[in-house]
Amino acid sequence: MITQKISEQLSKALEKMGIFETKVLVDKTKNIKFGDFYTNVAMTLSKRVNQSPLVVAKEIINNLDQDLFFKVNLQPPGFLNFTLKAKDHEDLLTQIYDQKDLFGQFAKKNITYNVEYVSANPTGYLHIAHAANAIYGDILANLLKIYGYDVKTEYWINDAGNQIDKLAMSVLVRYLQLQNINIELPTDAYHGQEIYLVAQALYEIYKGQFINVRLNEKEEIDDVIVNEQIKKFAVSYLLDEIKKDLASINTYIDTYTSENWIRSSGRILEVLSKIKQHTYTLDGALWLRTTAFGDDKDRVLIKSDGSYTYFTPDIAYHDYKFSKDNTTKLIDVWGTDHLGYIARLKAAMSALGYDPNNLEIVCAQVMKLVKNNEEFKLSKRSGQSLTIKDLVEIIGKDALRWFLGSSSMNSHVVIDVDIALSKNNNNPLYYVQYAHARANQVLNKQVYEFDFKTDLLIETRERELLNQLHFYKQTIANAANNREPHRISNYLYDLAQIFHNYYANIKINDENNKALSAQRYTLVWCVKQVLANGLAIMKITPYDQMY
Incomplete structure (x- = not known):
């Protein structure tokens, strides 16, 4: 790599001058008439050695092995320009x-990364926000592999908790409606078209087996066994749809880890034992002293009713990721709505004895499609988010990967449909x-x-x-x-x-x-x-x- 060759020669020259451990940046020149590559190291060192950039640059040139290059020249106020030999x-x-x-x-480098991305709740199709997360995470994982790291990719399946009970309830109602049962779908249920499809698939397999099951006054399925059956069926169905959505944009994730499995595997109890010295009980709840590790307040692990907060299985999951595949570093790709969660999770990793710097969290920005300078919406689904299926149909997978993959994570992504389709x-x-x-x-x-x-x-x-x-x-x-x-x-x-x-x-x-x-x-x-x-x-x- 030519930039490495130039950097190494500059470092050798600096060492001859008695200057060590200096970061040397090399880049292409803006104008070929000055040379092929340049460095501004003389300017960055000027204050450190108390000399003008020109004086520093001249001394660097005097200590360089100039025979390795066709030409090395000095450009005020202190740029060093390198013209390469034909042999290079x-x-x-x-x-x-x-x-x-x-x-x-x-x-190959002796470092293994676990990169987790997407990790959407299996309660519906992936939508426009998930697309940005998926493509950023996928290209990043690919980059790390090419750069020499061993990389494992991961999806965290949130298949436990209230949202999955609500999913099962929504599917049951649609299932009953398919059989002409007069029942209304609760307002806070899932109303997407995919819920109809799950209900139809459920009926095709189970026929009228659940026709007498109803919701209780809390709008929950009143049969615990049926609730578990429908939850398992619905999550499996929608997870398959999620995998198809990801495949449609050339995204294939190595491992899908279930929150239910983490909860039933005993790993949460293991983690609670590991961090016991950093916990305390207050008002009947178990707290983790995350403020000792930089968080702004302590966090509840077990509520006073004995149930876990969502934070607790998440800690166990990250401990699990660190424990497998000789993993050295974790990268989580989140949405910007999770920014406030970063400090507490890093604090939990510190409590477990991990270096918190080995957990990196990057956030995918919000994206939208526009057409004629207005946000693009499908008239047939007024008010609903565009899904990945929609995006692929509208602009194609290559365009989606390009326009999301070419956007900085620090800026909102706007894709102009007309530009994306133009030739x-x-x-x-x-x-x-x-x-x-x-x-x-x-x-x-x-x-x-x-x-x-x-x-x-x-x-x-x-x-x-x-x-x-x-x-x-x-x-x-x-x-x-x-x-x-x-x-x-x-x-x-x-x-x-x-x-x-x-x-x-x-x-x-x-x-x-x-x-x-x-x-x-x-x-x-x-x-x-x-x-x-x-x-x-x-x-x-x-x-x-x-x-």
């Missing part, structure tokens, strides 16, 4: 060709996919030979393409380390833009110069490969033809 470019193109689909993957340069996904198709078209037009030399690739756009290819692995590292999957789409868009400009202005096949043509075809082949690899991280199709 040749090594890169050879590596891309040799590794093909594996180019961009890093060596022109206004659509960034189309622009990138068309770059791949265009490269494929160039390569299929002509019989060519590979030549990994780059001495004839002297055009500015050729150097820009080479430098962008050099920066692919660094982009993966930056995206993985900063938990910012959108860096991949930004990179791909920039690469596509450089390539489209190259195609429009440079004659790739020069019949009078076969040596130059061979080098250009090799460059185009490598651009196509890296575009495909980057799209693969996002699980988006790299088309060979587009119309």
